[in-house]
Amino acid sequence: MAASRVRLADIAAEADVSVSTVSKVLSGRTDIAQDTRQRVLATASSLGYQPRGASTNGEPHGLIELLIGGIGTLWALEVVQGAEQAAALHGKSLVVTNMWHEGFSMATWVASVLAHRSSGVIVATSRADQVELERLRDAGVPVVRLDAAGSPAPDTAQVGVTNWAGMRDATQHLIDLGHRRIGFIGGEPAATISLERQEGYTSALRRNGIPVEAELIQPGDFMIAGGEAAAKALLELSEPPTAIVASSDLEAMGVYHAAFERGLRIPDDLSVVGFDDTVLCQYLSPSLTTVRQPLAQMADQAVRLLGDLSHGNRPAMTRIELATTLIERGSTAAPRG
Structure with missing residues (x-):
């Protein structure tokens, strides 16, 4: 057709x-x-649907660049899928660049983007060099950052989710089940979302009169290994937590590994909550209770925002936040005793 x-x-x-x-x-x-x-x-x-006004003549500015920190995770795959579909619907092509590989140069990548005369750039990593991104903006290339993209300048366009509320809801869920000693595993220290999720965790504790204990807060990196290392540190405490809330589903998978090594059963001995709701959650045993963030929708909104910016339109909202949802599955239960 x-x-x-x-x-x-x-x-x-x-x-x-x-x-x-x-x-x-x-x-x-x-x-x-x-x-x-x-x-x-x-x-x-x-x-082959094309919206009104979409470019179909192969003119310049038909490329959208997606800079992502690793493409081997389900989080990344869902972001790429959402961006690719949205780009196609707007008559654009998506170019994906993985900056987590040997030999990657931010300066070289920026030069390539400028040479391509790209319509705009979506940044989905916290490790992108801010100075180099400013080169793009100075050259008139719109930049939109996704939720896990560090600490952008106040005037930077950004699409994210309600990280604070999502982690507050996850922690409140555990409190409602009767948990009082709840461990928290953070994300990359440089990422704003890491701070927002930790603040959501501490807010839920304080609201319920539960003291915030530094030993129950462990750093992470959003990845399996980081989650496992943090969980081991929490479970080795003289009074370990009865529940752990992680800043990503991959970290939660690391918690599963640590619990299994210690002979702990989930959720009988330890409740676990993740964050993302990738397809991984349904295949863990037990299936993972988690906070759903609409990753594909985030990418879609980023493409739409780029479209406005590339046409010289400054949208009324350049910080878009989509709602999170707590998805209860089999990894949480009331604590023993």
């Missing part, structure tokens, strides 16, 4: 949803179920 003839009704019929639902998804509304949204976007892309 020719792209110019694809109608919303065509997409609706193929995806088995209403025209209204298709319209909401393509306009960036966030009140649509994630599975439905993904099905509509995939259908629109397969039919």
Whole structure:
């Protein structure tokens, strides 16, 4: 079917949803179920749908650059998928660069972006050099940072989630189950979201009259190894926690490893909560209670924001926060005794 003839009704019929639902998804509304949204976007892309005003003549500025810190995690795969679908719907191509490989040079990458005359850049890593990113902005290349992207300047466009509220809800869930000694594993120290999630954790404790104990707060790096190391430190305390809340699902997987090594059963001996809700959660045993952040939607919103900025439009909101949701599964229960 020719792209110019694809109608919303065509997409609706193929995806088995209403025209209204298709319209909401393509306009960036966030009140649509994630599975439905993904099905509509995939259908629109397969039919060759192009929104009004999308470039179809191969002119310059048809590239969106995604700089990401590693592409081997489920978090990264969901971000890439969401950005790729959104870019296609806007008549753009997505170029993904992994900065976590030997020989990567930020300066060389910036020079390449400028040579490509890219439409804009999405930064999904906390390790990007701020000075080099300023070179892009000075050259008129829009930059949007995703949630895990460090501590951007106040005027930097950013798409994220309610990290503070998400971690507060996760901690409150454990408190409601009866836990009072709850360990926390943080993320990368340089990332703003690490601080926001830790503050959500401490806020929930204080609101319930539970003292914040420094020994129960361990640094992490969002990865499995960091989560495992932090969990071992927590479980070796003279009075170990009865529950641990981690700043990512991968860290939570590391907690599972540490608990297994000590002969602890989840959730009988230790409750665990993660953050992200990647597909990994459903395949852990027991399945992981976690905080869902809509990763694909975040990437989609970042592409839309770049579109506005690249056309010289300054949106009313350059800091977009999407809501998180606590997903209760089998890794949490009331403490023994």
